[in-house]
Amino acid sequence: MTRMTPFSSPLMLGFDTMEKTLERLAKSGDGYPPYNIEKLRDPDSEAVRLRITLAVAGFKESDLDITTEENQLVIRGRQEEDGEHEYLHRGIAARQFIRAFVLAEGMRVVTAELKNGLLAIDLDRPEPQRLVRKINISVKD
Known part of the structure; x- marks a missing residue:
């Protein structure tokens, strides 16, 4: 039995890689690190910027x-294990993460800034x- 997907329409050509990307992102269910996405408006122009903020x-x-x-923004975090400390309780783990966002055609990263434990990435x-x-x-008879 053939699986029907929204991208299997004969009128949507070349979207197979996008479908695979969406499937891969749907499977990554880890919620770490938490993030916000906000729309920033420039009062001087109609351009819309986005800001992704990760904790x-x-x-x-x-x-x-x-x-x-390709068409993804990928943020990777990797902390080194600190073997110098002897913990009585360890509630803050040094964990690794990968967070990926699919970017629409033409989106570009403008800036990235780390301040007070928040990583802000601006896109436009x-x-x-x-x-x-x-x-x-051409006519061929």
Whole structure:
């Protein structure tokens, strides 16, 4: 039996990689680290910016890695285990994480800032150029 998906329509060409990306993101159910996504409006223009804020308390700038891979924003956090301490109780774990966000076509990362345990990543989408291209039809008899 063939599985029907929203991307299996014959009118949607080339979306198979997007479908795989969405499936992979749906399977990553870990909620760590928590994050917010907010819309920022520039009063001087109609451009809309987005800010992703992740709660990364205890992570230094050198513990974090932000990359764009194809159409994804990937944030990785890795803390080194500190073997110098003898804990009586350890409620703050040094854990690793990977958090990925699918970016729409044309989205780009503008800035990333770590302040008071919050990592803020600003994104925008420049106004795309409207491109109309005439396709010539060749006649073969």
